[in-house]
Amino acid sequence: xxxxxxxxxxxxxxxxxxxxxxxxxxxxxxxxxxxxxxxxxxxxxxxxxxxxxxxxxxxxxxxxxxxxxxxxxxxxxxxxxxxxxxxxxxxxxxxxxxxxxxxxxxxxxxxxxxxxxxxxxxxxxxxxxxxxxxxxxxxxxxxxxxxxxxxxxxxxxxxxxxxxxxxxxxxxxxxxxxxxxxxxxxxxxxxxxxxxxxxxxxxxxxxxxxxxxxxxxxxxxxxxxxxxxxxxxxxxxxxxxxxxxxxxxxxxxxxxxxxxxxxxxxxxxxxxxxxxxxxxxxxxxxxxxxxxxxxxxxxxxxxxxxxxxxxxxxxxxxxxxxxxxxxxxxxxxxxxxxxxxxxxxxxxxxxxxxxxxxxxx
Amino acid sequence: xxxxxxxxxxxxxxxxxxxxxxxxxxxxxxxxxxxxxxxxxxxxxxxxxxxxxxxxxxxxxxxxxxxxxxxxxxxxxxxxxxxxxxxxxxxxxxxxxxxxxxxxxxxxxxxxxxxxxxxxxxxxxxxxxxxxxxxxxxxxxxxxxxxxxxxxxxxxxxxxxxxxxxxxxxxxxxxxxxxxxxxxxxxxxxxxxxxxxxxxxxxxxxxxxxxxxxxxxxxxxxxxxxxxxxxxxxxxxxxxxxxxxxxxxxxxxxxxxxxxxxxxxxxxxxxxxxxxxxxxxxxxxxxxxxxxxxxxxxxxxxxxxxxxxxxxxxxxxxxxxxxxxxxxxxxxxxxxxxxxxxxxxxxxxxxxxxxxxxxxx
Numbered sequence: 001x002x003x004x005x006x007x008x009x010x011x012x013x014x015x016x017x018x019x020x021x022x023x024x025x026x027x028x029x030x031x032x033x034x035x036x037x038x039x040x041x042x043x044x045x046x047x048x049x050x051x052x053x054x055x056x057x058x059x060x061x062x063x064x065x066x067x068x069x070x071x072x073x074x075x076x077x078x079x080x081x082x083x084x085x086x087x088x089x090x091x092x093x094x095x096x097x098x099x100x101x102x103x104x105x106x107x108x109x110x111x112x113x114x115x116x117x118x119x120x121x122x123x124x125x126x127x128x129x130x131x132x133x134x135x136x137x138x139x140x141x142x143x144x145x146x147x148x149x150x151x152x153x154x155x156x157x158x159x160x161x162x163x164x165x166x167x168x169x170x171x172x173x174x175x176x177x178x179x180x181x182x183x184x185x186x187x188x189x190x191x192x193x194x195x196x197x198x199x200x201x202x203x204x205x206x207x208x209x210x211x212x213x214x215x216x217x218x219x220x221x222x223x224x225x226x227x228x229x230x231x232x233x234x235x236x237x238x239x240x241x242x243x244x245x246x247x248x249x250x251x252x253x254x255x256x257x258x259x260x261x262x263x264x265x266x267x268x269x270x271x272x273x274x275x276x277x278x279x280x281x282x283x284x285x286x287x288x289x290x291x292x293x294x295x296x297x298x299x300x301x302x303x304x305x306x307x308x309x310x311x312x313x314x315x316x317x318x319x320x321x322x323x324x325x326x327x328x329x330x331x332x333x334x335x336x337x338x339x340x341x342x343x344x345x346x347x348x349x350x351x352x353x354x355x356x357x358x359x360x361x
Numbered sequence: 362x363x364x365x366x367x368x369x370x371x372x373x374x375x376x377x378x379x380x381x382x383x384x385x386x387x388x389x390x391x392x393x394x395x396x397x398x399x400x401x402x403x404x405x406x407x408x409x410x411x412x413x414x415x416x417x418x419x420x421x422x423x424x425x426x427x428x429x430x431x432x433x434x435x436x437x438x439x440x441x442x443x444x445x446x447x448x449x450x451x452x453x454x455x456x457x458x459x460x461x462x463x464x465x466x467x468x469x470x471x472x473x474x475x476x477x478x479x480x481x482x483x484x485x486x487x488x489x490x491x492x493x494x495x496x497x498x499x500x501x502x503x504x505x506x507x508x509x510x511x512x513x514x515x516x517x518x519x520x521x522x523x524x525x526x527x528x529x530x531x532x533x534x535x536x537x538x539x540x541x542x543x544x545x546x547x548x549x550x551x552x553x554x555x556x557x558x559x560x561x562x563x564x565x566x567x568x569x570x571x572x573x574x575x576x577x578x579x580x581x582x583x584x585x586x587x588x589x590x591x592x593x594x595x596x597x598x599x600x601x602x603x604x605x606x607x608x609x610x611x612x613x614x615x616x617x618x619x620x621x622x623x624x625x626x627x628x629x630x631x632x633x634x635x636x637x638x639x640x641x642x643x644x645x646x647x648x649x650x651x652x653x654x655x656x657x658x659x660x661x662x663x664x665x666x667x668x669x670x671x672x673x674x675x676x677x678x679x680x681x682x683x684x685x686x687x688x689x690x691x692x693x694x695x696x697x698x699x700x701x702x703x704x705x706x707x708x709x710x711x712x713x714x715x716x717x718x719x720x721x722x
Contacts, residue, residue, distance in 0.1 A: 083502040084569070109569065141444040142601040144632055207571040208445070208470065208564040210604045237653045240503040242611050243571045243604035250603050271505055274653060289650070292598045292635060 004032040010078040014039035023078030025191035036067035064096040077106040084109025103128040107190025132190040133201040142211035146218040146253040155254035156232035159261040159276045165232040168302040175336035184225035186217045203244045214251025226355040255350040262304040263316040300342040301328040365393040371439040375400035384439030386552035397428035425457040438467040445470025464489040468551025493551040494562040503572035507579040507614040516615035517593035520622040520637045526593035529663040536697035545586035547578045564605045575612025587716040616711040623665040624677045661703040662689040
C-alpha cells in the first residue's frame with residue numbers, strides 16, 4: 001500500500017487533545033506522511049509546537065488552499081467530537097479538498113457519502129470519500145468463541161474516553177517488537193483503523209451486534225500472534241458510551257486488562273456529575289463484572305501524565321503504583337516497555353500459558 | 362387506529378416461549394385480533410391449548426393459505442430468534458401472505474424491505490411491509506437528561522433475555538390503571554412496540570447511541586404520567602446482549618428497578634457456561650453499577666413460574682421473597698397488583714417524592 005500524504009483538518013481544535021484526538025493519533029502513530037495541519041487559530045506554528053513529543057515538522061496553515069502545494073494525496077478530518085457530526089466550519093475546507101481531487105478520510109458518524117453535495121462534487125473531481133466508520137461487512141452475533149481463542153487477549157479499559165487507550169496499546173506493541181512473544185494490535189475505533197489499516201469501528205455497530213464485533217476482532221487475529229492488544233473504547237462508567245465498552249469487554253473475553261487513566265481527572269468529561277472512583281475500586285468493578293463471562297486480571301496501569309512536569313509525573317506514577325500494587329507508566333512519555341513486561345510476565349498465569357512456553361522454545 | 366386482524370406465523374416454534382416470544386406477547390397483550398396461528402407441527406390445536414392463560418381461541422393451522430378465509434389484515438412474523446434472521450421455512454408462507462395482499466409485520470433484524478423478492482411481490486400485490494425494528498428517526502447522543510425527568514422511572518432488568526420483562530411491565534401497567542398515580546408503559550423492543558404502538562427498538566440502534574435512545578424513551582413520556590414503566594432488554598450478564606441492557610440502564614437513569622427471573626434457571630440461555638448468580642448478588646451488582654450514573658433501588662422481584670404447579674409456584678415466590686427481602690410475584694399468573702403496590706410505596710423514597718404528593722392531593 002503506498003503511503004498517504006495527509007493534510008489534516010482540525011480547524012479551531014488542533015490544540016485540544018479531546019476534540020483533535022484523531023489528528024493527534026495519526027500524527028503520533030501512523031506511517032503515513034502529514035504535509036500540513038489546517039487550524040486558522042494556530043496558523044504559522046508547526047505541529048511540533050503543539051505536539052513536542054512527535055518529530056512532525058509540518059506547518060499549521062489557515063486553509064486547505066494554503067496547503068495544496070505540498071503534494072497531499074488525502075485530507076483527513078482530524079476530529080472526533082461527541083456525537084460525530086461535521087462542524088459547519090469544516091464544510092468549505094472539505095469542499096476545497098474535494099474540488100482539488102484529494103481523497104477525503106473521515107471517521108465521523110456523519111458520513112461523507114451520505115452528503116449529497118460532497119458526493120456530487122467528488123464525482124465531478126474524481127475525489128474518493130472514505131468513511132472509516134461505515135463498516136460494510138456483516139457482523140455476526142456473539143457466540144462466546146473469543147473465550148477459546150488461542151491468543152492471550154489484552155484489552156485496554158479506562159476511566160473515560162480520550163485518556164489514551166489507543167496510544168497505550170500502540171506503544172505496548174512497539175515495545176513488544178522483536179520479543180519472542182509476538183504481539184498484534186487490533187483497532188476498535190476509527191483512528192486505530194486509519195493507523196493500522198484494519199479493524200472494526202465497534203461504536204458504529206448496531207447494539208445487538210457490538211459484542212459480536214468485538215468477538216470478530218479476536219477471531220480475526222493473525223494466527224502467528226501470541227498476544228492480541230485490543231484498543232479499548234469509552235469507559236464502563238460512561239453515561240453515553242458504556243454500552244460500547246461493555247461490548248468490547250464481554251465480546252473480546254480478555255485474559256488481561258490494562259487500566260488507562262488521566263492523572264488528576266475526577267469526573268467523566270462532559271458529564272461532570274459522574275465521578276471516577278479510586279483506581280483500586282475501578283479495577284475491582286471491571287474484574288467483578290467481566291468474571292461473569294470469563295475471569296480477567298488487571299496487570300498494569302497506563303497513566304496519562306500529559307501536562308505534568310517530569311517530577312510531578314514520576315510522583316503520580318509512584319502514587320498510583322502504591323495505591324494499586326500494579327506497575328504503572330506513562331507510555332507516551334516513557335515508552336511501552338514496562339507495561340509490556342507486565343503483560344508478558346502475566347501470560348503464564350492466564351488460561352493460555354502455552355503461549356509463554358512456545359515463545360521460549 | 363383500526364385494529365389489525367393478525368395471522369401469526371410461528372412455524373415449528375409456537376410452543377417454544379423463547380423463540381415464539383413475539384407471538385406470545387401479542388396474543389397476551391395486544392388489543393389487535395388474532396384469527397389464526399401458523400405452525401404445522403401443532404395443526405388442529407387451538408391457541409388456548411398452548412397458552413391456557415389467554416382467552417385466544419384462534420385455530421392453529423398448517424399454512425397461511427389455510428387461514429386466508431378468516432379475513433386477516435396482516436401477517437405477523439411471530440418469532441424473535443437469536444440474531445434476528447428469517448428462517449428459510451418461513452419464506453414461502455410470507456410470500457403467500459404478500460401475494461394475498463396482507464400487510465406483513467416483522468420485528469426481525471433481517472428487514473422485509475431489504476429483501477428484493479418480498480419488495481417486488483409486495484409492489485405487485487399492494488401488500489405493505491412494516492419492519493418494526495427499522496427505526497427511522499434520528500437518535501441523539503445521551504446527555505444525561507433522563508436523570509432530571511419529572512417522572513419516576515422504573516426499569517425492568519433481568520437475569521436473562523425472554524424471562525418476561527415486557528409482560529411484567531404491561532401487567533404492572535394494567536394493575537395501575539385507575540390508580541391516583543398515573544403509570545405509562547414505554548416499549549424498548551419490537552413486540553412492545555407492536556403492542557403499544559410506540560417506542561424505540563433499542564437493540565437496533567448504533568451502539569454509540571443506544572443510551573441516547575433509552576434517554577429519549579424517558580424524555581418522550583407523556584407529561585401526565587407519574588410513573589414510567591420501561592420495558593427492559595437482555596441482562597447485564599448476557600455475553601451477547603449486555604450492551605443493550607447497559608444502554609437502557611444508563612440512558613434511562615431509573616429511580617426504581619424490578620428484577621425479573623425465571624424460577625430454576627441457572628445459566629444464560631444459549632451460553633450455558635455463563636451462570637446466573639443468586640438474586641441478592643444480582644441486585645447488588647445492578648445497584649452498584651447504576652449508582653455511578655444515578656442511585657436506583659430494586660423494589661420487587663418478578664418471578665416467571667410458568668410450568669410450575671400452583672403449590673410449587675407459591676413456594677418459589679416465598680423462597681425468593683425470603684432470600685431477597687423484597688415482594689415477589691408472578692404477574693402473568695397472579696396479576697401485577699402486588700408489584701404495583703411495591704412501586705407506588707417506593708415513589709416517596711425516590712428523588713421525585715412530589716409525584717406521590719400530587720397523586721394524593
